[in-house]
Amino acid sequence: MSVRMNNNLGSIVIDPNVIATYAGSVAVECFGIVGMASVSMKDGLVKLLGRDHLGHGINVRVSGNRIELDFHVIVSYGVSISAVAENLVDSVSYKLEAFTGMEVSKINIYVEGVKVID
Numbered sequence: 001m002s003v004r005m006n007n008n009l010g011s012i013v014i015d016p017n018v019i020a021t022y023a024g025s026v027a028v029e030c031f032g033i034v035g036m037a038s039v040s041m042k043d044g045l046v047k048l049l050g051r052d053h054l055g056h057g058i059n060v061r062v063s064g065n066r067i068e069l070d071f072h073v074i075v076s077y078g079v080s081i082s083a084v085a086e087n088l089v090d091s092v093s094y095k096l097e098a099f100t101g102m103e104v105s106k107i108n109i110y111v112e113g114v115k116v117i118d
Contacts, residue, residue: 003062005101014100016060023069024054026095032084037072037112066105067096074113085109 003014024036036057059070069092075084093104 003100003102005065016062017055019062019067019096019100020055020058020060020069022099023060023071023092023096024058026092027058027071027073027088028054030084030088030091032076032079032081033088034074034076034115034117037074037110039072039112062102066103067100068106068108069096069104070108070110072110072112074115075111077114077116081111 003016003019005012005014027033028035036054038056057072061068071088071092073088075081088109089107092107096102096104
């Protein structure tokens with residue numbers, strides 16, 4: 001379901017896939033994030049998504065003027081997960097609020113895997 005905002009000039013309609021893709025592109029720029037993850041419910045396997053599918057590891061829920069996000073990520077081996085998560089929340093919240101004009105009310109982060117980076 002698309003997000004609709006009205007102002008004095010008309011309406012703005014944003015597809016949730018646009019929000020997910022933008023949030024994914026911001027997330028992979030964060031230190032310690034290897035990429036977005038896709039979890040197969042059928043067999044429980046986790047797959048690292050390429051840059052063409054950044055929005056697939058993110059669930060977006062919009063209620064009124066508030067956005068809630070679920071990130072499924074793969075992190076680098078040896079980094080502090082709490083520091084990476086805090087950086088991800090701060091960066092995504094700031095940039096997504098500036099991008100959409102909406103409030104980011106909640107971000108859930110699910111670490112689906114760890115990858116050793118050479």
